[in-house]
Amino acid sequence: MTNHRPVAPVLPLATEQLALRPIGLDSVQIIGGVWSEWQRQNREVTTPHSFGWLESDGTIDNLRRLDPAGTVIAERRGPWFTDSDLYKALEGLAWDLGREASGELSSLIAEIAGIIERAQLADGYVNSFVQAGLDVRWDNLVKSHELYCIGHLIQAGIAHRRATGRTELFDVAVKAADVVVADFGDLRRSDTDGHEEIEMALVEIYRETGNHDYLAVAQQLVDIRGHKTLDTDKFGDSPYYQDATPVREETTVVGHAVRAVYLLAGVVDLYLETGEQALLDAALAQWESMTATKTYLTGAIGSRFIGEAFGDSYELPPDLAYGETCATIGNIMLSWRLLLATGESRFADAIERALYNLFAASTAVDRKGFFYNNPAQRRTALAPAPTDTRPSRADAPGTRPAWFECACCPPNVMRMVASLASYLSTSTDGAIQLHQYMPTAIDTEVDGIRVRLTVETEYPVRGTVSVTIVEAAGTQWGLDFRIPDWAEGASLSVNGTPAALAISALGYARLVRAWLPGDVVTLELPIEPRLTVVHPSVDAVRGAVAIERGPVVYAFESVDQAPGVDLNHVEILRDADIAADPLQDLLGQPSVVLRVRGRARRDAAWAGTGWKRLSDAPGSDGEYVDLVAIPYALWANRGPSVMRIFVPLAV
Amino acid sequence: MTNHRPVAPVLPLATEQLALRPIGLDSVQIIGGVWSEWQRQNREVTTPHSFGWLESDGTIDNLRRLDPAGTVIAERRGPWFTDSDLYKALEGLAWDLGREASGELSSLIAEIAGIIERAQLADGYVNSFVQAGLDVRWDNLVKSHELYCIGHLIQAGIAHRRATGRTELFDVAVKAADVVVADFGDLRRSDTDGHEEIEMALVEIYRETGNHDYLAVAQQLVDIRGHKTLDTDKFGDSPYYQDATPVREETTVVGHAVRAVYLLAGVVDLYLETGEQALLDAALAQWESMTATKTYLTGAIGSRFIGEAFGDSYELPPDLAYGETCATIGNIMLSWRLLLATGESRFADAIERALYNLFAASTAVDRKGFFYNNPAQRRTALAPAPTDTRPSRADAPGTRPAWFECACCPPNVMRMVASLASYLSTSTDGAIQLHQYMPTAIDTEVDGIRVRLTVETEYPVRGTVSVTIVEAAGTQWGLDFRIPDWAEGASLSVNGTPAALAISALGYARLVRAWLPGDVVTLELPIEPRLTVVHPSVDAVRGAVAIERGPVVYAFESVDQAPGVDLNHVEILRDADIAADPLQDLLGQPSVVLRVRGRARRDAAWAGTGWKRLSDAPGSDGEYVDLVAIPYALWANRGPSVMRIFVPLAV
Secondary structure (H helix, E strand, C coil), X not given: CCCCXXXXXXCCCCCCCCCCXXXXXXXXXXXXXXXXXXXXXXXXXXXXXXXXXXXXXXXXXXXXXXXXXXXXXXXXXXXXXXXXHHHHHHHHHHHHHHXXXXXXXXXXXXXXXHHHHHHCCCCCCCCHHHHCCCCCCCCCHHHHCHHHHHHHHHHHHHHHHHHHCCCHHHHHHHXXXXXXXXXXXXXXXXXXXXXCXXXXXXXXXXXXXXXXXXXXXXXXXXXXXXXXXXXXXXXXXXXXXXXXXXXXCCCCCCCEHHHHHHXXXXXXXXXXXXCCHHHHHHHHHHHHHHHHHCECCCCCECXXXXXXXXXXXXXXXXXXXXXXXXXXXXXXXXXXXXXXXXXXXXXHXXXXXXXXXXXXXXXXXXXXXXXXXXXXXXXCCCCCCCXXXXXXXXXXXXXXXXXXXXXXXXXXXXXXXXXHHHHCEEEECCEEEECCCCCEEEEEEECCEEEEEEEEECCCCCCEEEEEEEECCCCEEEEEEECCCCCCCCEEEECCEEECCCECCCCEEEEEEECCCCCEXXXXXXXXXXXXXXXXXXXXXXXXXXXXXXXXXXXEEHHHCCCCCCHHHEEECCCCCEEECCCEEECCEEECCEEEEEEECCCHHHCCCCEEEHHHCCCCCCCEEEEEEEEHHHCCCCCCCCEECCEEECC | CCCCCCCCCCCCCCCCCCCCEEXXXXXXXXXXXXXXXXXXXXXXXXXHHHHHHHHHCCCCHHHHCCCCCCCCCCCCCCCCCHHHHHHHHHHXXXXXXXXXXXXXXXXXXHHHHHHHHHHCCCCCCCCHHHHCCCCCCCCCHHHHCHHHHXXXXXXXXXXXXXXXXXXXXXXXXXXXXXXXXXXXXXXXXXXXXCCCCHHHHHHHHHHHHCCHHHHHHHHHHHHHCCCCCCCCEXXXXXXXXXXXXXXXXXXXXXXXXXXXXXXXXXXXXXXXXXXXHHHHHHHHHHHHHHHHHCECCCCCECCECHHHXXXXXXXXXXXXXXXXXXXXXXXXXXXXXHHHHHCCHHHHHHHHHHHHHHHHHCECCCCCCECCECCCEECCCCCCCCCCCCCCCCCCCCCCCCCCCCCCHHHHHHHHHHCHHHHCEEEECCEEEECCCCCEEEEEEECXXXXXXXXXXXXXXXXXEEEEEEECCCCEEEEEEECXXXXXXXXXXXXXXXXXXXXXXXXXXXXXXECCCCCEEEEECCCCEEEEEECCCCHHHCCEEEEEECCEEEEEEXXXXXXXCCHHHEEECCCCCEEECCCEEECCEEECCEEEEEEECCCHHHCCCCEEEHHHCCCCCCCEEXXXXXXXXXXXXXXCCCEECCEEECC
């Protein structure tokens, strides 16, 4: 077992920099609850839905038409980067096969791998936009996404090989990686892609093959960026591409949010292999700035519509929030790498916040609708999204569209859901870490000895997490429980007896024992609802509060409110109790609905004017009302609605 | 004199709907102060600056190359609508010639009129984009701006004729208007332009010629819009073009802000001629909704970057404000028409707010730099704008760029400044109204008898306005003074003796006398600085205050603050006095700098985190500081800076 390579997206080769070792999705199964159900829906609903759109939009045809032996079909369609949408969906399929075999899905991957292989040029180059004659190879990297697409192809090929052992897609990926080395390596070209992604992919294929050329090109591309070598264009100037400042000198996240976090994920990957401390330091500084000053409570990042970009610190207005789904997925990927590098729970905290809130809200409960940008407040109930046409990403319907002209987000959701089990736990010498709490069966080893556990929990609707040792040899080893940053007063017990809970500097409570089968550890996390405020420099929610319960951010949606309650004109009482309804089914998910005492603000005194002298401003004088809150993740599933997360405190 | 046609942009023919009659810029001269100086700079600085860019960008060449007898020069350059940039600049020149003759500028107009005439087709059609073969005539109205450009040509031709009596540009304009009638009139086409503007122009050329065909087409185009006849495209859907709901049924402003207010200005023009009450009612309802719920304190409208559009009611975050200069100019044009239609001071109040704040801030004090979108808050000092290249409108430099790829705003500023004197005063039977207070010489008539006045004032830096009767025949007539909505405790005196001040339902204080030469009326407007709050539904500035003084909105700019004061982390004390420095010269303008007691907020307790439990949130505990405020209009003239208008109140 010691040479076992986990089925996981990030498998560092070097061990010196690795605080935690990944445990793959072959060793961790999600065996119940909402995430397990989502994985089932991901296969049974989202996969056919997505491949339907990838066909009807011409995304697969764009590659089919390049088959030298084929008959030319249709014109190439869609934006430059459509290949990557397909590759990400393939990566999702691949991880899903690692989770659970399927002949049908295996055939689908094999078929599409064949299509890509036939489109691929002899030297490994493949890009449906350039090969359609719409651009010149490597000539327009600032916008062509050629390396970006190849990066996703590489990740898909690696996923397929790791999950299934099959190599048809991986072989195509290796050829594509080889053409990048041939054309860019040893500074044969001194430019780079306008959209980062290739960096992560090249490091990972180095890990998969041991070929240092890939690592060297990843390093080269990271080194080149930041020196304003990219021609700027209509998308924006150098900071948009993280090309204004070398990554080692940058102190915060700037520009296009997805690009910024993908770059940093690649930078941490590089650090993990090379040990260059400056890279880790830069990634940490940027992550810290992002987390403390440029992240919404929901885990959304990138507040600006223009450029899908990070704004200034504390520029986080809910009513004009962008919050791209892919950006938060990118942050999960970045935070996971930082967790592996440092072992610090704050990175798992960030993943939890992102998963239970923005990521979960990005996808309709029927798993056939998606937010590209994720509203954080909605003052007006908008028309529902059409299910038969795909809007541009900037459109703002009242519910989640079925697909997008720029279809990056849905396949990104697919691959994250399919590979989710690989983000839950890790091991070190002598210990296993539990980072996220879901019903799981874990079958791994500690110090070379097999260990099996089951985790039973209704988290986050209840705060109890029970871990049962199923197999252990009686040797002494540690179980590390992440204590979330919001959890004050967590407790542990072993076989019914309270155990001391000491939180390490890394943020974990460790129990070391000679574990035996049948041992049961119970972690109690206090999940009472709480009122949350954000930094006073976030102008847009000053004097307002949100409700959180455990890791879940709540939202007030108009469909739940009493008749006559207008969420645009309500306040919460400062000392209000938050009452929890009994656990119920809401949209197919066990949920806790919350109620908080507020008052309707009578804004009649303002009629006709938008401003007044401070001395003339009327106070609150409305009627008391009970406001109903549901998990933000579930909003916009019951038709168009008004929604807000933050509600002003009555003054 | 009774048949005198004033030199002014809006000259209704029908009198039944007209509450106030315009007094043209031939009868009102601005004789001193900031606006007079701006008019001089507009001629001496902005005009050569703008025509330099119109040449170097190919805007004029785009028309020159269409001369059938000419040699083809260069390719057509720039977006669809560049012709309109030139026409607006010509309109500005024309009004400026009405203000003060100039042989040089007269020749310039004549020369360019010749270029347009030679480009114009025999039937009157002219459009440099379509005639370059880049589109098919009238085939793509949703984005082609063909009618929009012709609308601006018509307005320029009318301005030139009214201001100078010359007809070379007007003749070209009439031909262009005729082709619109020929091709669109009597429902020969049932579509309309994607960008409103032609409506105002057709009504005005009806006024100038008496030809009812023009009015009928204006009516037809207003009637067509709102029935989703426009093909939507990448710019947005039907609401973007005000094409989702007929204008008579719409209750608020929606979509692209410039389009929305241009449409409404045309709608009021139509009402003024036809008397259709439903048109006025719709314009009033939409203006009221806009003013109370979708207008920034500075007079900015259109908060969304995406679509340059109106957001929801109260969606007015300063940190992501768009606020296009053209939109506020369009609102001045709309509000002026509503003022003529109703005689109500609230429309002159809105013009004042727009002029002294957003409009004034749109242009650098050297009059060679312009904000396209106008920041309402800036957390980070950005690099200065380049003066030798022109950014796209979405770029956000730290100062005002010299020009834009989409160059609609600077020529719009030019025509507004040149025609400003026509927006200051009006007459009715038996009275003259003073709407805006500037040093002016007015030479007009009341009831057919000549009246001359001079207005002396340092307003708005001082609140005293003195009106001296220079010529009057001793007949009895009234002088109406607008009392601004912010002015509490205004007073009037006549020849040194206090006079009763009764504000009419329309918002004016009237003095009726048998005026004689030498009579002096003094209006005292209280301009003490005041703290202003905005509607509590504007989430983004809850708990924060702005400072206003008279009509002037103040801003805190980093360059004025004491060392160490970070405007991102300060608060104002609720009971703070606002101290005024002695009147001083600031950037060439007499200015009152204000100081207010605040405190630096120590945000150290927040280090590393963006959110806390309400119960854990630290209070204010910083050192007391004096914060310095200057007129918002003057910010961004002294290099890159941090700026904010609203500052939180200490809690």
